[in-house]
């Protein structure tokens with residue numbers, strides 16, 4: 374009993390059911406039409422066997438042929454018309470299904486307010502599968518898969534339909550012939566063509582092949598590939614991973630000879646027995662020619678059972694659906710943040726305070742910030758300095774509430790940041806990160822993605838030293854008509870303009886995390902001076918490795934081993950003679966040696 378229940382549970386838990394449920398959600402009408410046509414198409418071979426028998430019977434008994442022939446013609450006509458119609462409905466339904474799954478995936482990735490869900494290594498395989506399924510990389514696109522899926526289902530229905538017709542001959546005939554053809558599924562279960570197609574090994578080979586391919590065809594790697602002579606290495610990597618992929622799949626799908634032999638033997642024995650009985654009955658006059666013809670055709674038609682069923686394409690498509698469903702659940706939890714409903718209007722009015730903050734990335738092995746205390750009075754500017762990996766960007770991310778600390782609090786005017794309504798807080802923050810996004814959109818939208826009056830956009834560009842770079846309508850990518858490609862440094866003048874525009878629209882906290890590192894020393898220093906001037910009413914937090922830049926800030930904090938080790942104005946820290954002084958002197962001596970005339974340090 375328990376075994377039976379276990380099997381039933383496993384049957385119910387099959388991913389295919391999720392696929393069919395999603396098919397209905399993707400487009401109820403189209404899915405119902407698809408199913409109706411599928412059943413109809415499946416029944417037609419049985420109908421053909423019966424009507425053909427009627428024609429043969431009428432000929433033998435010299436009866437009128439009009440009705441039998443009309444029925445035969447109608448069945449044949451239906452076969453000719455419904456098959457392509459079903460294929461077309463399936464293609465459309467497949468496209469709807471792709472769109473539906475992509476919508477759900479975008480929802481899963483975009484709706485969590487945090488971003489930890491996008492960094493979870495254990496979700497990366499599902500994410501790859503859910504993202505690339507329609508590009509024909511891991512399997513056929515959904516619109517094409519629908520044809521294979523339909524093929525398997527139509528075949529099983531038509532095989533069963535023909536088997537039912539056999540019951541008109543002898544009660545055991547459907548069991549004998551249907552059972553023989555069905556047994557092939559059991560004999561060939563080890564050779565099932567869909568088995569093991571998406572094992573972790575397959576996915577890994579797939580990932581390596583994709584990576585090598587992207588290296589070869591995407592522009593960003595073009596320079597290094599050429600300069601380091603890596604073309605051969607990349608092609609070799611691609612070829613090896615593809616070969617591994619093909620080998621793994623071949624191994625998973627090849628037929629096992631032994632089981633094929635047994636399957637053929639059973640099928641042959643059942644058919645020989647059936648046709649021998651049929652011949653006996655016809656010879657003895659127990660069965661008319663019409664009936665014999667119907668049952669012979671039905672017997673042949675029953676063979677479709679062997680070729681039908683839930684095939685590999687359904688299995689692949691169902692895996693995609695399951696990946697999306699899993700991602701929805703896991704990402705929702707991983708990217709969730711507790712949010713209050715306090716309005717952040719006017720914040721920060723007094724101070725931003727980080728109290729005993731400990732933060733560790735989920736994939737990290739140790740805390741990035743540990744016991745961090747930091748006060749930033751509202752309306753002042755603070756520069757954060759520290760070595761690579763010290764946690765400067767992490768502080769910026771915590772202030773933007775992309776993550777929450779595991780311990781301690783980030784307080785705004787004495788209120789835990791988590792008590793604020795997230796949207797209203799983020800509207801208060803204008804942030805530009807090291808890896809700021811470069812929208813392939815007009816300059817206007819790059820400066821004000823949310824929209825802003827042209828006068829504010831132009832003023833922000835001017836303030837950032839990017840006035841006259843391009844018209845506001847110029848698309849920032851050469852791939853578009855009239856579009857232009859900007860240099861790295863030019864982009865780095867647009868990024869601060871984005872923050873400055875947000876300030877003009879009312880943001881109260883400006884966070885600049887090295888958005889201008891590509892500018893020359895003088896350029897960055899000049900931009901920061903401009904920014905600090907333009908944001909003197911706001912609270913500004915800036916991250917930079919250049920001391921000529923950070924010295925403009927009201928206060929500077931030095932971050933080391935997850936906490937603040939020095940805090941004060943440039944003069945105070947210089948006086949202190951600690952870490953800041955050492956780093957400053959080191960950089961200053963380099964510059965005085967190399968660019969004596971470029972920057973004046975004291």
Ligand SMILES: Nc1ncnc2c1ncn2[C@@H]1O[C@H](COP(=O)(O)OP(=O)(O)OP(=O)(O)O)[C@@H](O)[C@H]1O
Pocket residue numbers: 492734735736737741759760761762763764765766767768807
């Ligand atoms: N998403 C992440 N998942 C896991 N670890 C991360 C993640 N982002 C950063 N880290 C790790 O956290 C530490 C701090 O990173 P962070 O980006 O805050 O440093 P940073 O001070 O901004 O460095 P840099 O000067 O190089 O920009 C680093 O060791 C980094 O490897």
Ligand SMILES: [Mg+2]
Pocket residue numbers: 765766767807886
């Ligand atoms: Mg950083």
